[in-house]
Structure formats: C-alpha cells, structure tokens
Amino acid sequence: IVVPIYNHAATLSAVLHDLNLLGYPILVVNDGSSDDIATPLSLFPQNDVVHHSENLGKGAAIATAMRFAAERGYRAILTFDADGQHLARDVPFLVAAHESAPEALIIGARDFESVESGDIPNSSKFGRSFCNFWIWTETGCWLDDTQTGLRVYPVDLDWLKTIKGHRYSFEVEAITRLLWQGREAKCIPVSTFYPERTQRISHFHALYDNFWITKSHTQLVILQFFKILRLYHPLKLEQQHRPEVRGIGLVAQIIRHFGAPCAYVLMIFPILSSFLTRSYERRALGDFYRKCR
Secondary structure (H helix, E strand, O other): OEEEEOOOHHHHHHHHHHHHOOOOOOEEEEEOOOOOOHHHHHOOOOOEEEEEOOOOOHHHHHHHHHHHHHHOOOOEEEEOOOOOOOOHHHHHHHHHHHHHOOOOEEEEEEOOOOHHHEOOOHHHHHHHHHHHHHHHHHHOOOOOOOOOOOEEEEOOHHHHHOOOOOOOHHHHHHHHHHHHOOOOEEEEEEOOOEOOHHHOOOOOOOOHHHHHHHHHHHHHHHHHHHHHOOOOOOOOOOOOOOHHHHHHHHHHHHHHHHOHHHHHHHHHHHHHHHHHHOHHHHHHHHHHHHHHO
8 A cells, every 4th residue: 555645744644544554565655745744654664665855746655666566576556644534444445446347447436425424525526526527538438536536546667757747647547558568447435524615635736736737637638649649559468477376376286186185285385485485475475374373
C-alpha cells in the first residue's frame, strides 16, 4: 500500500493506524512536506518511508513508489490518499479484484450518493464527470470514477516511462495509457468520506492543476486520433511469463495422482530454497505464517 503525503500531518496518524491493521506492507512517500510529518511517522516505525527533498507532485510520488516496489519484487501497488477520504475497510475488496485479474487496473469508484459520504463539493462531482467523459473519448472505455486516488496499479516501469505528468495529471494519463496497453480496467464500488470544508486537506489548485489536466486530455485526444489513423502506436502489454502459474499446475497434477500429503512434502524444497536465497519471498513467507498463527 502506497500513501503519498504532502503536509498531511493532521490526518496521517489515523490513516496509517487503520491501514496497518490490514497487515499489508506500507510505503509512505513524503513529497517534500514542510509540516511536522515526523511525529505521525514515528508512531509507525514498521512502515517504509521515502522522502522527496522538495514537492514534486502526487504523480512523482506514485512513480517513486512504483520504482521502489519494482526493486523489491512487488507486482502491484495500491495507492491510498492521506487526507482521510478513503476508508481502509475497502482495501481488501480491491486486493481481491487484483488477485482475480493481476494485469488489470483496479479503480475504487467512490459512492457520491450515500449520506455517509459527507459534504461532497460540486467541483469534485463535475471534475469526475469531466474526466470520465474525456477518458471515454480517448479509450472507448467508460469508467465510473477516473479521479479517485484509491487504485491498484500493476508494476510496469516501461509503462511508467510513457507518462509525462508529475502532478494530478499523472492519474489522468495513467488510466488512458494503461488502457492503451491493452489492459483491462475494473471499477470496484467503495465508500468515501468528505469532512466539513474547514477540516478538509486538499492541495489541488483549481487553476494550475485543472490547466495541466486539460492539457493532458488535449494531448491524449490528439494521440487517440493519430492512433485511429495508425500514425501513433502506443506501448502494448507484453505477456508476462509467470513461472508460479506453471508451478501451481504442477502441484495440482501431483495432488491428483499422488495425493495432497505427497505434494506437501515436495513443496518443502522450493519453499526452503526461496526462504534461504530470496529476501522478498522470505518476507512474504514470514507474513503468511504469522497470519496463519
């Protein structure tokens, strides 16, 4: 789980508290905060933290997180905003959707109709409809919520290099370019909560960020036109060779012919080898057995 932060000291403790209860590894990307962010971070020393020396934008924070994840062998990241708008109870639903479609983009579509959602600003409703329409124009795919920060991205550094935006426009461009790759996008209904306007933390600049989002959509619509004319060829998804899938098939055959006890005995050897030689697998196995207890 990736939590990008910029001057979120007031809400970060509650967000990290709820997320840590879920048991997933957490990375906080501090995007050049100038407030007392060290205090809430010190309460959760088990979480990884990466610091930007200056504010580079939310998109840059997500890009940093994806490179961090790739270096450690993770196949996906789940982004979670630090302002308290998302609810940790929805995370398992997105993780389950990711596990059923590992190469897909999973989007948490916020419920704007529920009374529990709080005081939703009209600008957020308009912004979502605006971006939904233009992403449909760019991709031919209608999505219920293209502005939410609650998403599961497949870790793909080649795709990451194609994105030019570094601030909020990153999240707009990310969806279009993932769909252009040939990936599927799934919207999962989630809850949301908007506090009163006086308590809300938002660093979205109405003029500056809307200008860059509009610019991104303009460029993407033009590229879509060139794509239709076969004058532009976006990055395509390469089929991943997943050795673990072949391993699962082999274990299934062993169980079918020799029974489960034999399969369990044979699995000791690859598990022991992974535990001794590969740090990522060792950490994953440790997390698994702790949950089993």
